[in-house]
Amino acid sequence: MKTKLFASIPSFRLVLYALLAPILITCIAIFWMHSIIGQKRQEYERLGIVGETIQKKLQNQRQNQTILETFTQANQLFLHNNLEQFSALSQEIEKLQKKGVVLPEDRVYEKRLEQIRSDRNKFHFVEESTTISPHYKEIIEKQRTPVELDNKDLTTILQILDTQQEEKPHLIITEASIERKKAPLQEVWVTRFTILRREYQS
Secondary structure (H helix, E strand, C coil), rough: CHHHHCCCCHHHHHHHHHHHHHHHHHHHHHHHHHHHHHHHHHHHHHHHHHHHHHHHHHHHHHHHHHHHHHHCCCCHHHHHCCCCCCCCHHHHHHHHHCCCCCHHHHHHHHHHHHHHHHHHHHEEEEEEEEECCCCCEEEEEECCEEEEEEEHHHHHHHHHHCCCCCCEEEEEEEEEEEEECCCCEEEEEEEEEEEEEEEEEE
């Protein structure tokens, strides 16, 4: 039966089939190998993505641990000790004190001196709201009244708020109003800040 089946096929076709069969088998093998390699590549890429994700999570955990270690020892009276005790416009006060009151128009300087030496030109913060999460507590501290500063004072205050210092808590300026004002002897800045203070749980 098999002999009759092959006998019915022309000899040139048998030769052609014999020549094409290895090529076809080779193509199938190459396609199969390519498919396997593609699958392995996808697996390696997935493993790479998972590895990168794990590395990022570990890095974030280390950063979070560093933040916790830094800020859990912070002094929560930092604003009181550094801003509320700050004496603004010391140079202008010194100049006004030297002027004295000689003429009636000098009353302007006397009034100015009284104003900037009073508690009205000192930083006072009040706690507006508190938000508690599992790892930290956030307190919004709002400045009660505007404070006038000269250029040197403003630079100092911004350095206190923005520069990391020993025992400084995690402070974020959420609102800032800084406006120029003409005073009798110089131009000053009228400032008002709202600060977020974050307390971390140990």
